[in-house]
Amino acid sequence: MAYIQFLGAAGTVTGSKHLISTGDPRGRDGFKVLIDCGLFQGPKEWRDRNWRDTPVPAKEIHAVILTHAHLDHCGWIPRLVKEGFRGQIYATPPTIDLCGIILPDSGHLQEEDAHFYNKKKKSKHDPALPLYTFEEAQAALQYFKPAQVGETVALSSELSFRFVRAAHILGSCMAEITLNSEGQPRRLLFTGDIGRVQDHKSAPGKVVHSGPAEGEVADLVVMESTYGNRQHPKEDPLPELAKLITATAGRGGSVVVPAFAIERTQKFVFILKHLIESGEIPRLPVFCDSPMAIKAVEIFLKHDEEYSDETREMIRQYGSPLEWHGFTFASTPEESKKINDAKMPSVIISSSGMVTGGRILHHLAQRLPDPRNLVLFIGFQAPGTRGFTIKSQASEVKIFGDYVPIRAQVAALEQFSDHADPPELLQWLRTFHNQPTTTYLVHGEPEASSRLRELMREELGWNVQVAQYSEKVEIN
Ligand SMILES: [Zn+2]
The missing domain is CATH 3.40.50.10890 (Rossmann fold)
Structure with missing residues (x-):
């Protein structure tokens, strides 16, 4: 049975990393693709996880699909490559361009931090090392491959995907995955971060056009919940x-x-x-x-x-x-x-x-x-x-x-958010053409995710679960 394993942004808002494996959790080797490969930020307990290896060795992961160029979604890519990943990283052309500046900059900051701690001798590790360097981040860029919005990309005989607009930041997309293993096609939707609705007053100064793609069809959804328990103020800021x-x-x-x-x-x-x-x-x-x-x-x-x-x-x-x-x-x-x-x-x-x-x-x-x-x-x-x-x-x-x-x-001022809030998320979810079997909430603090889960159950009657860190769920 194919499965998804939540390797980040579960119980927190950073470190987005979701592994899809077409193989059996009990052994059979399958195609492995990582949706997003983000850096953990914030509390030390989470940042320490940036130093841990993935449960599946990096060299056994075949591909990465990247939803957008925020560091909490893409910032672990250079480390993945450093650990031996040699597959392709699919992203839209603007996302690739943005990663071209964000990832080397992140490497530079990692080096600066290590240098600072070594100078001040404030690290328990002697010497403090960067997670990856500027050069390593630049070297990781060679694995990026552009995928246009709406283009279907075949990853293996069982897996294909296409990007649809998420309207979160420039180049941001959701990944619609089609899984064709065991003779039964299933559609998985990974939302990445979801942008605001088209409302000038509630989403002021938008640089990119707003409104996530409507009318989705999915058997299983992995969805962000950053603002699950808060509403953006509606007044003009x-x-x-x-x-x-x-x-x-x-x-x-x-x-x-x-x-x-x-x-x-x-x-x-x-x-x-x-x-x-x-x-x-x-x-x-x-x-x-x-x-x-x-x-x-x-x-x-x-x-x-x-x-x-x-x-x-x-x-x-x-x-x-x-x-x-x-x-x-x-x-x-x-x-x-x-x-x-x-x-x-x-x-x-x-x-x-x-x-x-x-x-x-x-x-x-x-x-x-x-x-x-x-x-x-x-x-x-x-x-x-x-x-x-x-x-x-x-x-x-x-x-x-x-x-x-x-x-x-x-x-x-909270109005500038690039994340949809609960009323906007419900508005978007109501445009779905079907009711997914299961929706897993990720990318939220525990209170935010559980509040959104309640809302979705009450308002839509959907089966919603809050994803747990390192949890494996079967795709059936
Ligand atoms: Zn984001």
Whole structure:
């Protein structure tokens, strides 16, 4: 009997890794494909799992299907290759382009962390090693193979798949898998992360067009549940955003925005441009401190087939964000350090989005102690991350091994999420043409997954299970 084994994003929101094997769990060797291959982030208990081998040796996995280019879905790929994987990694062309910048950057950060701990002798491991290096991440890119949205790709005599739109970030897709073993075709749907519905007010500033593919047919669904127990505020966040920025500038402070370099940063930059041009906020200098954000803007411009109409219109009117007056995209470390010297009010957008690493650490170490500043969160903060600590109004946070007092104002706007919330998920699920035999919820904290499970049972009458870490379930 074919089976699925949940190797990550089960009981947590990171480390997405789901193994499909057409073989028998009791022995017979089958075709093995991994859906997503993400990095565990957040609490140490989960991050430690980045160092464990997969239960099936990496060299015995035949292929990877990658839903999108977020690190918690793709960030373990270089490690998988390092462990001996030599198959193909299927992804859409924008996802491949984005991985081309994200994975080497991740390798670079891993090396920097190891170097830092060795210098400070703060690691129990002597010497501390990177999970993978910049070079190893670059070497992993050779295994990527493009698959277009809607194209059917045969992986083996028993397995084929096609990508359908997930509308989560640029290039993001769900994977529809067809399994033809034991003479009985079955359709499996792996949602990856699911984007917002098409509603300007509830999903503002969308860079890519929104709305996941409707009318799915599936026997078994593996579905995300990040926002299973929370609803996004429905009011337009722009007036509140304008108020926060204007007040901070008025007291001589700066706004520091931790944001993923990809998608969220572009989205926020477009919103700032709109607020500046409409006179709703002062004409402050805007710094995008992320070499990745620059490359990501270039990738966005290349894949304009995914733009929303609003974004298309803004680019027609103002050109590429890289050329906008008053917007600085810092590439080199020197340019980044110069932002520290800026004493005038400004807006600084930097990554990582959950403050787990990257240049945002320098900006926060410098600006958190000053009550004139504002730290503004526009994205999900996983428990255990520094972003979660700061957002929870803690009095201090550990950065570079030292405790930094949090005296700056801290605010969060939840409307910018790229994940559908429960009413939107139900709206999407109601478009299915059949009722799947079983739906497994992944990619959620335990409370979020169990709340969504209850909702789906009550509202749709579906059979829903919450996937457990390392659990094997038969596909029947
Ligand atoms: Zn994602």
